[in-house]
Amino acid sequence: MATKVSHGDDAATGSRRTPFLVELYRSALGKKYLMAISGIVFMGYVLAHMLGNLKLYQGPEEFNKYAEFLREGLLTPILPESGMLNLLRLVLLVSLVVHVVAAVQLTRMNKQARPESYRSKRDYVAADFASRTMIWTGTIVLLFVAYHLADLTWGWVNPAEAGATVYDKVVASFSVPAVAAFYLVANLALGVHLYHGVWSLFQSLGINNRRFNHWRRALAVGFTVVVVGGNLSFPIAVQVGLIS
Amino acid sequence: MNLTLRVWRQAGPDAPGRFETYEATDISPDSSFLEMLDLVNEDLIGQGEEPIEFMHDCREGICGTCGMMINGRAHGPQSMTATCQLHMRTFQDGDELVLEPWRASGFPIVKDLVVDRSAFDRIIEAGGYISIDTGSAPDANLIPVAKQDADLAMDAAACIGCGACVAACPNGAGQLFTSAKLAQLNTLPQGQPERYERTEAMVEVMEEHFGSCTNMGECEAACPKGISIDFIAMMNRDYRKAKFRNRRSA
Numbered sequence: 010m011a012t013k014v015s016h017g018d019d020a021a022t023g024s025r026r027t028p029f030l031v032e033l034y035r036s037a038l039g040k041k042y043l044m045a046i047s048g049i050v051f052m053g054y055v056l057a058h059m060l061g062n063l064k065l066y067q068g069p070e071e072f073n074k075y076a077e078f079l080r081e082g083l084l085t086p087i088l089p090e091s092g093m094l095n096l097l098r099l100v101l102l103v104s105l106v107v108h109v110v111a112a113v114q115l116t117r118m119n120k121q122a123r124p125e126s127y128r129s130k131r132d133y134v135a136a137d138f139a140s141r142t143m144i145w146t147g148t149i150v151l152l153f154v155a156y157h158l159a160d161l162t163w164g165w166v167n168p169a170e171a172g173a174t175v176y177d178k179v180v181a182s183f184s185v186p187a188v189a190a191f192y193l194v195a196n197l198a199l200g201v202h203l204y205h206g207v208w209s210l211f212q213s214l215g216i217n218n219r220r221f222n223h224w225r226r227a228l229a230v231g232f233t234v235v236v237v238g239g240n241l242s243f244p245i246a247v248q249v250g251l252i253s
Numbered sequence: 254m255n256l257t258l259r260v261w262r263q264a265g266p267d268a269p270g271r272f273e274t275y276e277a278t279d280i281s282p283d284s285s286f287l288e289m290l291d292l293v294n295e296d297l298i299g300q301g302e303e304p305i306e307f308m309h310d311c312r313e314g315i316c317g318t319c320g321m322m323i324n325g326r327a328h329g330p331q332s333m334t335a336t337c338q339l340h341m342r343t344f345q346d347g348d349e350l351v352l353e354p355w356r357a358s359g360f361p362i363v364k365d366l367v368v369d370r371s372a373f374d375r376i377i378e379a380g381g382y383i384s385i386d387t388g389s390a391p392d393a394n395l396i397p398v399a400k401q402d403a404d405l406a407m408d409a410a411a412c413i414g415c416g417a418c419v420a421a422c423p424n425g426a427g428q429l430f431t432s433a434k435l436a437q438l439n440t441l442p443q444g445q446p447e448r449y450e451r452t453e454a455m456v457e458v459m460e461e462h463f464g465s466c467t468n469m470g471e472c473e474a475a476c477p478k479g480i481s482i483d484f485i486a487m488m489n490r491d492y493r494k495a496k497f498r499n500r501r502s503a
């Protein structure tokens with residue numbers, strides 16, 4: 010409470026002080042804060058990803074050009090080729106680690122907070138399906154991301170022959186009913202996750218004002234519908250032959 | 254009216270517990286829920302059995318001791334109503350009522366439906382007070398408080414510390430209680446000098462005892478006093494600021 014008078018050893022600890030975000034992360038509230046920030050990074054990413062992929066509807070040429078642009082054209086020549094892409098990848102990777110590790114740690118903390126669950130059936134009033142299944146919808150999305158990267162980024166499990174264009178790889182992948190189904194399920198899980206997450210992040214960040222609070226849910230619903238709606242359309246379009 | 258009760262019976266903190274079934278007969282719909290339990294207990298005592306242990310004090314919804322889970326809901330089915338304020342007319346003749354104590358590691362079971370809520374006292378001890386000299390009553394009235402702030406502080410101060418928020422929360426988090434106790438001081442001028450020390454200290458003690466908030470809103474729905482989760486957002490904001498400020502002044 011009182012301001013400390015600086016002594017010799019105080020100055021020494023001062024120079025080795027932990028960074029603010031690390032210190033914040035030590036508390037559960039801080040973990041939620043950083044989960045909200047990384048969540049915002051993912052929101053930006055899924056929105057851009059969906060909008061970019063709408064180029065699928067413009068045909069192979071436009072779509073392949075867009076893929077090329079992401080790899081080579083992003084902020085070049087200010088940055089070296091793929092520089093910006095790799096920078097974005099780094100930001101996403103760090104966000105992913107923070108988001109997932111914090112989620113696991115907080116889930117464990119919550120489990121410890123109620124080691125013995127209720128023996129009678131709970132009757133929830135406000136806790137909805139989305140908010141109670143975040144850890145599961147998140148896991149589904151995470152598994153999907155791993156598969157999606159192996160399929161389209163690294164090409165390990167892609168059914169198209171070697172040397173195929175990005176467009177051909179996407180079409181080849183989504184032509185397999187099981188892959189298309191997995192994609193649909195994962196995006197529905199993403200939708201459920203976003204529906205709670207986008208609303209929830211305002212609370213975690215302490216952004217609350219009675220004048221605009223009703224917009225938080227509206228934004229969550231709108232954002233979810235746009236992103237998931239767009240994403241779901243791609244495998245469906247391939248399956249019904251709209252994209253081939 | 255006649256009801257069947259399934260009540261959690263547990264002889265002591267470490268004893269194994271189980272549900273026992275009791276019949277509550279000839280209950281007036283106008284009686285309160287706790288009066289109904291009193292009648293059941295009188296029968297039990299008459300039969301030479303141990304009465305059902307439950308907590309109560311004021312029986313007017315202000316002391317916060319009477320909490321229990323009734324049919325899977327903290328304080329039962331009626332919103333903004335503490336167990337003692339619940340009337341039997343809320344239920345139907347022939348209903349089965351399942352009564353269970355709060356379950357949270359921060360609220361260990363003492364006996365039957367009674368839990369030890371002293372973890373809440375630990376949170377208050379960490380900063381839920383004002384230690385500056387505010388003077389006598391006339392002096393206090395000299396400090397102008399905006400109507401909006403006074404209203405907000407009063408809304409937060411409605412918290413009776415019953416623990417329903419922790420009990421109802423799927424994560425066993427103590428956010429609604431802690432944020433209300435913080436807000437009732439942090440929104441008033443007298444609370445400002447210690448605002449950030451208080452916020453940091455109380456949040457960190459809370460985290461030693463309870464789970465982490467995932468914004469499900471179940472606490473707000475269960476709260477007999479209708480405390481809003483807006484206070485949780487306020488606490489989150491203040492905590493971040495507190496971490497930043499206290500670090501600079503450390």
Ligand code: FES
Nearest residue numbers: 312316317319337
């Ligand atoms: S007995 Fe005091 S609040 Fe219910």
